Each structure stands twice: as C-alpha cells, then as structure tokens.
Amino acid sequence: MKAGLHEVDEPQSEEVAQLYRGFSTVVSRESETVYARICDGASQDPFLISLLSSVPRNQRRPNIVLAAVHFLLLKGASSPLASYFPTVQLIASLDGRGDDEISCGPFSSAPSTPAPPTGKDDPGNPFTEFRSFCKEHENEIATLLATRATQTNEIGRCAGILPALEVVTNDHVMPLSLVDLGSSAGLNLLFDHYGYNFGGSQIEGAVNSRVRISCEVRHGVISNVTIPSIASRVGVDRRPIDLSDEEEALWLLACQWPQDLERFNRLRLAIDLARELPETVSLIQGDLLEELPDIALSSPFDTHLCVMNTWVGAYLSVDQQERLRGILSAISYDRPVSWLFAESPYETPGFAAPASPGGMSVKGSTALVYDSIEHGVHRARRLADMHPHGKWIHWWNN
Template sequence: MEMADRDDMKYEPGDPAARGPEAVRRAFANQVAYCRSNGAEVTASVCEGLHDLLDSGRGGAAMRRIRKWQGAPLADALPLRIAGGLHALHLDGAEPDLEPVYAGQRASRMADLLADVIERHEPFLMPWLDGPPQTNEAGRSAGFAAAFLWLVDRGLPGNFALNEIGASAGINLMMRRYRYDLGGVHVGPAGARMRIAPEWRGDPPPSGAFDIVGAQGCDIAPVDLTDERQASRLRAYIWPEYTERFARLDAAIVAARTFPPEIERCPAADFVERTLATEPEAGVTRVIMHSVVWQYLPEEERERIEAAMAAAGARASAESPLAWVALEANRDTHRHELSVRYWPGGETWTRLAVAHPHGAWIEWEPGGAG
C-alpha cells in the first residue's frame, strides 16, 4: 500500500514536548509524511517500516528503547536518529539487505527486513539513539544570502558579522566562499568551488552585494569536518535521495581543511548572551542566525535568546544594527519559512520566503501571509 493512502501516516501538528507511546508513533508518522512531502521516498519508506515495527515485539534493545523513549520523540527527532544509523550501515557496506532499500526498491515486508537488520547490528545502532541528528546543509545558506540582500536593500550595512547557533559543522559559516544564483541574482566569488543555485520561485531578491567580515558559531556537539569519522556520521544523516547534498558536503570538507570554521561548544543561549554583550562594530550588521535548530532548543533557552535579542535590539543603531535571520519549520503549515527581524526599524518578524528544508528550492514572497 502506498503510504499516501494511509490515514495514520498523515502529518498532524502536535506538541513537540509530548511524551509516551502515542507520541512516539506520531513522531514516526509525521516523519514519513514530512519525507514524502519533500521528495524523500527512500527515507519515508524506512521510517514507515520503523513505524510499523513499533507494534511488534521485534527489533531487540534498540526498538525497546524507542518504544519506551524517555524524552519527547518529536523534539528529539527520534525517527532520524535510528534512520541515520541504518543509513550509516548501508554507507559502510555492512548490511547487504539494505542495498535494495537504498536503491529505491520498495520492500514488501519492510518492517521484518528492518527488524532483522536492527537485531544483527544492535551494538552499532544503539549509540545512534544517544544524540540528536546533525543535518548541516550548505544549500540552506542560499536563504541566508537572499536575506542579507534584502537587509542591504533596507539600508543596513552590507558588511555582516555572522553568529550562528546550532552551527553543527559550520558549513553555513563558510558561505563567504560560496557562489549563489538566486533567481538570476548572482552573489559570491566567481571562482568558488561551491556553487549553489536553488530552484527559484517568484520574483528574485534585491540585486546587490554584501561581504562577510566575521563568522563564528556554537553547537552543543560540534562536528569537525576534517575528522573523517565525524564527516562520515554527517553523511549518514543526508537523505540518500539528494545526491547533490553529498557533493556539497565534499566541497565543504575541502573548504574546512583550508580554513576551518570557528565553532564553540556551548549552549545557544550562553553564546547569544555573551556575543551580544560585546561592543558592536560601527558599519557592521551583526547577525544571529540559525536553520532547523529552534525546535530542538528547550523553552527556557529560547526565552533567554529572545530576551537577549530584544535587549540588544533596543541598543542597536543605524551604524551598528542587529539582525535575526531564521530558517525554521512552521509546525502548523508543515513548511520551512525564511524570516527576518532587524533593529532599529524592523523589530517584528517578516517572512521572506518558504523553502525546501535542504535548499532545493526557495519561494520568494517578502511579507507573504503565514
């Protein structure tokens, strides 16, 4: 049966903090719907098989831990933790039974196939449940580039100091080295190895230019792209349907080996508060930015960041403005939105676009309805 015909696999907005067996089932069902809506049929089929496995007694200790998950499965991105481990097995060539799955062949008894694999590789898979997935993706930086052009068009200085929370491997912090084609608007060095050209929908962003004069970030578990083991883990979280993402990751690894990004291991709120407590530089737009991170932060930490931004925004000036750029999921519409706030002058959120979560397309509609 095609997943789209199953009512239990439809996306349903829910409380990210919900816990318990039903929350686990809903997390997997939502992940299936989310993957399919974004053209990731292989990953959808894997998550569908895992969902069906929840009601069986199979899958060993890994599935027992998933069924009795102690945290909030939606906020913890539980389905992507185990899916990443299974993809890693395939990438390592350690499990021949997974080869047809990742070749796009739909297994007739996916749950049983996955149960066999999980039971055979329990020691390998268990650690994949210990931490959240890392989904650093250079394609998302196209949205940031478009937002910077929009901010310059609003009169903010075109020199940007980037401060990224949840920076993971720092791939977006290296965007000064990337070349973008944003609906025919080109920005970035012409000779860049990394070239990013999302499918553009709607009018192009304002033409112009910007420069990045500083870039630093934080993450509770930074990834070192120059460490092959850590880079391999990052590859495992790439949905196999998006082959261009593997090429972009390889290009980012080359860039990191040349000049690694500056990433601090610390909580996001600590980083934001400390960053905004420093004296701003005249003629520079200071930016706090993040992509697919906000949902993973505890509520208390989100509140601290919002308070720090409001306080720093009140002190901002035309010569030393502050901007907040976010590419995050709207839980109600099931879409990712590129939104911006800036001080002084644009203190409320403006939605600039909706976008594919991994940068495949951007639908530009500044000020569009939510």
Template sequence: MDPVADIGADIAGSYRAFARHCAAGGSPAYARICEELAQDEEVLGLVASLPEGAKRQPNLLLGAVRFLGGPVQTWQAWREWLVGHWGEVRSVVLERRTQTNEVRRCATLLPVLASIPGPLALLEVGASAGLCLYPDRYRYSFDGGAEVGPAQSPVLLECATSGGVPVPDRVPQVVWRAGIDVNPLDAGDEGDVRWLESLVWPGEAEAVRRERLRGAASVVAADPPLLVEGDLVERLGEVAAWAPEGATLVVFHSAVLAYLPRERREAFERAVGRVRGRWVSNEGWRVFPGWENAEPVVDTDFTLAVDGRVVAYTGGHGQSVAWV
C-alpha cells in the same frame, strides 16, 4: 490510561509525521521505513528504551543506522539489521546528535543577507560544523540564471524562486563568523563529515547533496570558523559581544529551534531580542506559530523571517524560496 502505550503512540505519531516529511522531500525509502516502524511494537519498544526527547528523533535513528552501514532498500532488511545491531545503533544515538548541515539553505538565506547593510558579522546558533557560515564563499544560480559568487568556489547552490524574490547580484561581505553548538563538529575531521553524510536522506538527490556537503566541508576546513560549545540561549549574549565594531551582527539559524521545547524557544527569542543586530530565522512554521503569515502553503516548507517578520517560505533543503 496506560503510560507505556501512550509513549508508543507518541513515538509512532512522530515517525508517521516524519514519513510524510520524507515522502514530500524525495526519500520514499525513509517514508516506507518510518511508516512500517510506526506499526511495529518490537521496534517501537526499542525506540522507547532510548532517553526521552531528542534521542528518539527519527532522523537520528535513521542516521545512526546509515553511519554503521545498515541497509535502506526495504523495511524488512532495515528492521532485521536494526534488531541485530541494536547495541551498536544505541551507542551511536547516545553519542551523536541530529546536526544536518544542509549548505544549500544558504541560497534561501542569501536574498536576506545581501539586503542587510554590511559588512556582516555572522553568528549561527546550532551551527554544527559551520558550513552555513560561509555564504560568501559559495556560488549561486537562481532559476538557472547567471551565477553569483566567487568563480573558484567548489560549491554551486541552485535555487528556484517565486513571488518576486529580490535575487542579489553579489554575495555579502563577511568579516567575522562564529557559531554556537552543544556539540560542534569539525569539517576537517573525516568521522564528523561522515556523520553529516549519514544524515543525508536516501533518494534521487542524495548523490548531489553528498557532493555539495563534501565541497562545503573543504571550504570550511581550509579556514575554520570560531565554533563555541554550549547552549544557544546561555551563550548567545557572550559570543555576540565578540563581534567586531563597525560590522552588522546577524544572528541566524536554520532547522535548529524545532528540536528545542517551547519554553527554550521562547527563552531564545527573548535572548536574541537583547542582542544588538539583526535576527534571521529559517524554521518550520510551528516554531513560532504566532507570527503573522507564519504558516506556508506547503506544510513541509520552512518560514523565513527577519527580526520576527515573515518574508518568505523556503524549501527545507534550500531548493526553493517563495517571497511573501
């Protein structure tokens, strides 16, 4: 076996898989680019020159190109720009991380959070800029119904439901919020917010997602959360201990653990089991495939679980929630 060829095949496979994800997620431009990239030996070689693991992620490379102003209209234009600006792209990839802060996921988390006796102390691992730490500061509309949440909020999160979702009539009371991230971002920093915008996929929903992100960043920048730099396994117990007495601690994460190797996911599961409070997981089903009912009908949906028990399947960008 040729190890170089094996690396190229692995990278090609990951980009083909991401192409399918983009096609299902409403980004045909990214789907085309990733499909073509998987067949281009020169570009595969460039990706293979990056450090193994997270730095070869499709979303990171695509985001770096957009951050630097590269095109996405066609594969040929994208390829020529990438090859011509590879040094700059490589620098951004090495400096940054995939830290998509899709605030709309709060809509799929809300039915769970509102059902937990409060007040709540929220601890998000993989928090990025902490936009999902403010479920009580956004407005919601489920299935086009009446809005829930503070009327003055600049952010409206719309979500479709099915399967008898217990749609709440209020937002939870949150008295403490903190996040852990290996590279916390600042919602008040223009460069950090622009990086988050660069991770938004091109497509019909792009403008709305950018507007939501900017609105949420303004909410967070006005009242910044406690964001702790560090490993989510190693620092979980320490930060969880800071939560105030009298509040229900909720440790949660969304589209985070998929970026960790299996042994670290298992280590996190053990660590969260030692923490007092509740655990809310919103991840691709392959993160914890052994859970009962882990696999959704739609492969690109996330699996929402409370304390290891699957309760719903959710759209990856927070657009839908289907109760189990």
C-alpha cells in the same frame, strides 16, 4: 546496553509508532521511498518501536535510528540493505577501501562520478533487511543512539541566507559580525563561498565555487546579489561538528536521506571546502541562550551584529524561543542588531514571525524573517517563504 530489550508500555508504544508514521509522511513528500517504507514497517514492529523508545525524549525522532544505520552502512558494514541506499553505493564505488576503513570518500571527485540509481525507480521494500540489520548490529546501534544526536547542516538554506544578508547590509553599511546559533558544523557561515543558481544561466555568490546550490524562485526575482563583507563568523552549537574528524563528518552525511544524491554530494563538497578554510569559522560549544550575550559583547562596535538561526527553534521550548527574542532585545539597547531566522512558524511561535504578504500561505514552508532591532523595538519583515532545504523560494522582498 541492549536497546532492543527496553520495556515499552502501551501508550509509549503508540506514541513512538506515531513518530514513525509521521516521519514516513514527511519523507514520502520528498520522494524518499526507502525511508518511508522502513518507517511504515517500523511503526508496526515491537523491536524497532523499542529501539527508538530507548532514545532520550529530546532526541526521540526516527531520524536518529535511520542515521545510525546509514552511518554503519557508509562505514562499510556489509548487508543486502546497502543495495537500497544509493548514497552507500556511491561511497563504496568511490572509495576502493577495506570494509572496516572509515572514509567519506574522495570528496573532490564527486561531480565527475557516475551516479548509482537515483531512487527515481521503485527501490522495492527494504523493511525486512532493515529490521535484520538492526537486530544484527543492535549493540553498535544502541551505542550510537546513546552518544549521538540528529545533526544536519543544510547548506541549501543558504539560498535564503545570501539574499537576506544583502537586505541586512543595505540597511547597515558595515562589515558584519555574523553569528549562527545552532550552527552544527558551521557550513552555513561559509555561504559566500558557494555558487547559486536561482534559475537561468547566471550564478550568484562565488561564481567559480565547486559547491553549487540550485533554488527555484517561485515568486519574485533574485539576481545580481551583492556579497556582504563579513568581519567575523561565529557558530554556537551544543554539539558542534568537527569536520577534521572523519567520523564526525561521516555522521553529518549519515543524517542525510539516502536517495537524494545531489544533496548528499553537495554536502560532501561543502565539507571538503570547509576543510580548506579551517580558520574562517570559529565554533563555540555551548547553549545558544547562554553564549549569545558574551558573543555580542565581544563583537567589535565598528561592525554590525547579525545573528541568525536556521531550523534550530524547533529544538527550543516556546519559553526558550521567547527568551532568545528577549536576549536580542536586551542586546539592542547597546547596539543595533539584525536577527535573521529561517524556521517553521508552526514550531516557533515564540519568535513571533510576521505573516507572509497578503496572508499568503505556502504549504510546508519555512519562514525567512529579518528582524531589525534597536532600543528594544523589533521591526520584523517576512522576506521569504522557502522549502526547508532551500529547493524553492518565494522571495517577497521585491
């Protein structure tokens, strides 16, 4: 399949150009200049518009084209484009591998590794090299676009999950049967294996963990968090990532942005840690709406069922979002259920997230909501507003 030969009519071309422009705005806000400039250029380039148009509509976001290129570079494809990707330079410097050998790099060496440029200096404009790379690797990219989905697993979100689960266990003094809907590789189910710095010198969670999550607390206080007791950890995903497979792990890394080395390294260390805990999380492949009722039934009744989803709702239609809420209501007639979600309220109207206290609106925030459900009655509280990757949090629950 030659994706570049895909016919694109005028309205579709404008729609895809708009996707590139929109993504450029999003990544600019996060200082990801390399991706911002690539997307600006791509929004005016018929070949790159055609490439993204070849992707099925439910995956048609610039992220997938960018991830496909990032993946090939991380795998060792030689190109001047690599010099714009600090992540690629890092892996190349760590690996000492042959060009066609696949590896995520020696994970555990990450903290002591001298980092390549962090992207704080102006990286220049990589667009011309990016376009040439896509032309040169058109067939490989087309195969990736046809077979992969954009898949991230953002453990920074655990900065909200950790204190939120403490709130749940204060209400329900039982070990938790924890279910993560849309769990990707299941890394957020290992939240209690990571150390957290909420500002100051104190570390919450697993104090000695080599996986460290730093989160700026902009409102409220998060300290002395009690780690809940977890009876079981189940993840459901349409395409669960198998971290024992090097290519899968590399794809997860490739879905990250190339200039935030701290985030990239944190994920590498979390992958490493998860590989040391292979039996801890059970991952189920399937649709979350279909799998949830059976998972609830098989969770022991001497545990408290806690279902969570983080940045998954945007992939569901409003009707599916409402169905998920309805399934949780139905389960709650058999047993109390806690529903924890961290989602964009604008993309998930079907979840009926309550407003922030005092109607405070936090620009670009993810709403962290705890909904305690019994006999079909929902008692939802907005615990926090947080950065989509957990860089900061407004903790309302003090």
